Amino acid sequence: MTLPARKTALDTNSFQRSSALKLASRVDQIKPFQAMEILKATGQLASAGEDIVAMNIGEPDFTAPERVKRAAIGAIERGATQYSDARGLPSLREAISQHYRDKFDITVSPNRVVVTAGASAALLLACAALVSDGDEVLMPDPCYPCNRQFVSVFGGEPRLLPTQASNNFALDPTTVDDAWNRRTAGIILSTPSNPTGCSMDGPQLATLLSAVAKRGGFAIVDEIYQSLTYDHAPTTALAFDDNAIVVNSFSKYFGMTGWRLGWLVVPEFLVPSIEKLAQNLYICPPTISQHAALACFDAETLEVLEQRRLEFQRRRDYIVPALRSIGFDVPVIPDGAFYIYAKCTAVNHPSAANSMDFAHALLHQARVAVVPGTDFGTEQANSYLRFAYSTSIENIAIAIERIRSICT
Ligand SMILES: Cc1ncc(COP(=O)(O)O)c(C=O)c1O
Incomplete structure (x- = not known):
């Protein structure tokens, strides 16, 4: 007959300890x-x-396109499943760079492209690199809710600035300039925006980026919905400011939410810092997804x-x-x-x-x-x-x- 295992002092302690664990104060934020x-x-x-x-x-109710799925299966079958460079596969960074050339006629060196685990990890890395304790970061109201949390988690203070429907709910350069103070470090916005579905047009974006640059702040521009643009050609902040920190993703337009793949474009000087953070925080983005994403840019x-x-x-x-x-x-x-x-x-x-x-x-x-x-x-x-x-x-x-x- 087997006796039930005796509850040891260790078991009891570990139970008591876990129930009394003190959580980091940032969790409450x-x-x-x-x-x-x-x-x-x-x-x-x-x-x-x-x-x-x-x-x-x-x-999206659409999932990954057929060729992307097949590329993932191919990667698994040939064993292309090990860690990649923290910045992503060179071939994918080159393909993303080519995407900017084809779509926007602008040159973005592959060296400035960092493939990430979704736009979420891109935002996380950008905030880890740029937000210090006590920094204020400006964002439009309404905006993507996680942006406030990314800033808070690194000790910053998100500050929402009201926007107007009559101005496409866009962050207004004058409002930004008026709100700027010695604690302000930069801005975060998404265009097209979640939740409004409205985009900033080229001139609006150019004026805002130049106002932020004059203040010496950073601009994180989340372009995750960039290719889901309906009434005009899409635009990118990179067309107006080489120092913009641009976030993008394979989640929405490419229908790959669960594949956890996105990218950042950063100025050259930021690359080593972002690379160091990515290496330490998650080693690399998912390799199978990266091989699959190479098929995203095929004509078919x-x-x-x-x-x-x-x-x-x-x-x-x-x-x-x-x-x-x-x-x-x-x-x-x-x-x-x-x-x-x-x-x-x-x-x-x-x-x-x-x-x-x-x-x-x-x-x-x-x-x-x-x-x-x-x-x-x-x-x-x-x-x-x-x-x-x-x-x-x-x-x-x-x-x-x-x-x-x-x-x-
Ligand atoms: C504006 C915005 N940024 C980032 C994300 C996160 O995207 P990902 O799945 O690429 O991490 C979302 C998801 O809804 C979003 O709406």
Whole structure:
């Protein structure tokens, strides 16, 4: 007969120690996504058999193109699975450099390209390299919520600056200049933006970058939605400022969210610092994904991606008038990404004055999941909802009719 193992003093101690562990104070600074609450509630309803239209997740419904999948399988089969250089495979850095030449007619040396584990690791490395304790970093309100956390985790203070729908929700150079003080280190923004889907145009971006350069600050420009641009050609901060710190990713346009691959373009002088940080923080980006991503720039893959971009544009053209017909105010037609940032206060529903309550009402009464504006900032955040049109037109049509049925 086997006796149950005796609980040792060590077991007891380790239990007591883990329950009494004191967490680093930075953990308290990090705010969870409110979207996660909606996500959790969505998951519970879905597992109870409810049919939910998910417009809360910023993830394309398309997955990696066929040639990319095949390239990954090829890499696994030939054993190309070991660590790569911390900055990424030279061939991929060369392909990204060529991408800037082909798409924007600008020269970006492969030496300035650092392949990362998604845009997330690119933002993490950039903030690790540039944000010191007590630094203030300016960002538009509303903006991608994690940017605030990347700054906080390195001891900086995010400072949100209000933006106007009439100005495409863009960070205004005069507002930045007025806010600048001796603690300000730089700015972070995304264009096209999450959550507004609006882009800064070339002149807007050039003026802002020059205002920041005059102050001697850094500009981290997240271009993750760059190729999902609909009404005009995409642009890059690198066309206006060689010192811009540019973030990009294979997640959205290339449909590779779970492959965890992105990139940074940095000025030459920053490369050794970024390399040192990448080596120590995560060694290298995923090698199989890097071999696969080489197929992203093939003509055949680019054609597939172009068709997908046109599909996103069709969805945008469908959803904007549909939301307006229910009473949502879409103050400016978004020209990129796959988000609509819609003002909800005039919608005929008892919860419409509070975006979190309204998001819950839409989930529980209409079975449509969206994200409240309060995730993205404070400025008028209670008046806005973010709809992701990263789902089919058929699903969007169902969502619209369900919302209409509870808002009349
Ligand atoms: C503006 C922005 N930046 C970065 C990310 C993170 O992207 P990745 O999957 O490449 O880490 C997201 C994801 O939604 C995003 O919207």
